[in-house]
Amino acid sequence: MEDIWKNVKAVVKKEIPAHSFRMWIEPVEFVKADGNTIVLSCPNFFAKKRVMDHYGAMIEALFKKDTGKNCSISIEIASRQNSVRRRSDANELRIEPQLELPSMPPPPSSGRLLRKNFTFDRFVVGSNSNFAYSAALSLASRQGINHNSLFLMSQTGLGKSHLSQAIGHHILSHFPTENVYYITAEDFTNEMIRAFRNDAIEQFKLKYRNQCDVLLLEDVHFLTGKERTQMELAQALDYLIDADKKIIFTSCHLPAEIPNMSEQLKSRLARSLISHIEIPDFQTRIKILKRKMVEHGCMLPSSVTEYLAGELSENVRQLESGLIGVTAKASLLGEPIDLRLAESVVRNITQRKQAITVDYIKKLVCRQFKISVEEIVSPSRKRAIVRPRQVAIYLARKYTDQPLQAIGKSFNRYHGTALHSIAAVEKGIRSDGSLKKQLEFLCERIESH
Numbered sequence: 116m117e118d119i120w121k122n123v124k125a126v127v128k129k130e131i132p133a134h135s136f137r138m139w140i141e142p143v144e145f146v147k148a149d150g151n152t153i154v155l156s157c158p159n160f161f162a163k164k165r166v167m168d169h170y171g172a173m174i175e176a177l178f179k180k181d182t183g184k185n186c187s188i189s190i191e192i193a194s195r196q197n198s199v200r201r202r203s204d205a206n207e208l209r210i211e212p213q214l215e216l217p218s219m220p221p222p223p224s225s226g227r228l229l230r231k232n233f234t235f236d237r238f239v240v241g242s243n244s245n246f247a248y249s250a251a252l253s254l255a256s257r258q259g260i261n262h263n264s265l266f267l268m269s270q271t272g273l274g275k276s277h278l279s280q281a282i283g284h285h286i287l288s289h290f291p292t293e294n295v296y297y298i299t300a301e302d303f304t305n306e307m308i309r310a311f312r313n314d315a316i317e318q319f320k321l322k323y324r325n326q327c328d329v330l331l332l333e334d335v336h337f338l339t340g341k342e343r344t345q346m347e348l349a350q351a352l353d354y355l356i357d358a359d360k361k362i363i364f365t366s367c368h369l370p371a372e373i374p375n376m377s378e379q380l381k382s383r384l385a386r387s388l389i390s391h392i393e394i395p396d397f398q399t400r401i402k403i404l405k406r407k408m409v410e411h412g413c414m415l416p417s418s419v420t421e422y423l424a425g426e427l428s429e430n431v432r433q434l435e436s437g438l439i440g441v442t443a444k445a446s447l448l449g450e451p452i453d454l455r456l457a458e459s460v461v462r463n464i465t466q467r468k469q470a471i472t473v474d475y476i477k478k479l480v481c482r483q484f485k486i487s488v489e490e491i492v493s494p495s496r497k498r499a500i501v502r503p504r505q506v507a508i509y510l511a512r513k514y515t516d517q518p519l520q521a522i523g524k525s526f527n528r529y530h531g532t533a534l535h536s537i538a539a540v541e542k543g544i545r546s547d548g549s550l551k552k553q554l555e556f557l558c559e560r561i562e563s564h
């Protein structure tokens with residue numbers, strides 16, 4: 116078994132970035148095999164958690180590949196066992212989203228929880244994301260370029276959240292006393308509104324000043340049209356920038372292209388290092404699929420891998436759906452993973468989108484709101500027309516692959532108006548129960564189309 120562990124280590128070394136291997140896997144040692152449990156040791160609590168959370172599934176899959184048996188791993192702390200092993204149950208550790216020093220109180224409330232899989236180790240770097248990855252890693256590790264803020268921009272499903280949260284994980288594990296605050300722009304807005312209502316705006320401001328060393332702010336394009344929030348955010352950013360704190364923004368649009376955004380905020384966003392993640396090319400898609408197979412402990416024939424990488428070319432989320440779809444279908448139906456099965460899965464992923472067109476959505480919404488297609492594309496600003504138009508634009512964005520510009524055009528609107536419509540509907544869903552119901556109904560109709 117010890118030799119098998121050496122083989123497993125060698126494979127892991129090829130699969131993950133060199134710095135991660137050196138830091139996390141190299142120090143792991145084989146202790147014993149206890150039935151189907153492989154006992155390994157790590158130098159400390161952090162390393163144990165990191166190895167279990169990020170490499171556990173991969174190591175188990177590789178042991179299974181070499182031994183032909185289902186193996187699970189258990190990790191002991193090599194030194195200072197008694198003082199550090201406050202929590203020895205690996206399952207308990209797995210559900211903890213962020214690292215915590217064993218002898219320190221947990222950090223103060225820190226916004227949303229980071230997704231445990233969104234780490235640098237699990238991010239496959241290709242020419243499409245090389246710059247963004249390096250910029251994120253250098254900011255997180257404080258090496259290389261000297262910049263404190265980063266603006267990650269891409270279309271949906273291309274890894275913005277993954278990279279921004281990877282920065283959070285990295286900082287929490289390397290600089291555990293720092294407060295990483297992860298929040299979406301929508302949450303920021305809601306928090307600010309609540310603070311105003313409760314006469315607690317000073318506490319709101321103080322929180323960002325005093326409790327935040329690293330701010331991960333997702334989906335800043337959501338702030339379009341929200342003047343007061345933009346003003347508060349710009350002020351919070353000024354303080355954070357002056358205090359040399361780290362700020363990471365994600366967005367589907369460049370700062371200059373976010374409509375209805377104050378010049379004040381735009382200029383602060385634009386001061387960040389702007390990194391664009393592009394669509395991965397075929398070879399990178401293959402690399403991503405292979406990596407995801409190791410993580411999921413599954414193996415696809417190369418013809419199927421190439422087929423999925425060829426057909427599912429829009430974003431990584433789609434690739435992941437293809438992989439999960441193929442393995443789930445094969446296992447549920449007891450069928451082999453072959454091209455025929457892969458084709459049926461790909462058809463389900465791509466056909467639905469092809470069948471739903473902007474025109475289809477336009478007609479459906481017009482029927483629902485009892486207006487004509489001519490009216491919905493007309494210049495009319497009457498509320499009875501504006502609301503259905505906004506809903507149709509929102510649904511077109513959700514269910515079609517058309518770029519926002521094209522969607523706007525098919526309603527005789529500019530890209531900025533289309534973006535504003537989406538924000539208006541998102542806001543309406545939260546405050547207007549009848550709009551929410553109407554949307555649920557329309558979504559159901561579209562999904563069963």
Ligand SMILES: Nc1ncnc2c1ncn2[C@@H]1O[C@H](COP(=O)(O)OP(=O)(O)OP(=O)(O)O)[C@@H](O)[C@H]1O
Pocket residue numbers: 233237238239240244269270271272273274275276277278367403431432435
């Ligand atoms: N380069 C990559 N390597 C590995 N996994 C990736 C990569 N890029 C994206 N993913 C995975 O694809 C999925 C979608 O990524 P993510 O949520 O970061 O996208 P996003 O750009 O933030 O999308 P959205 O704008 O819709 O929020 C996640 O499961 C993520 O782990």
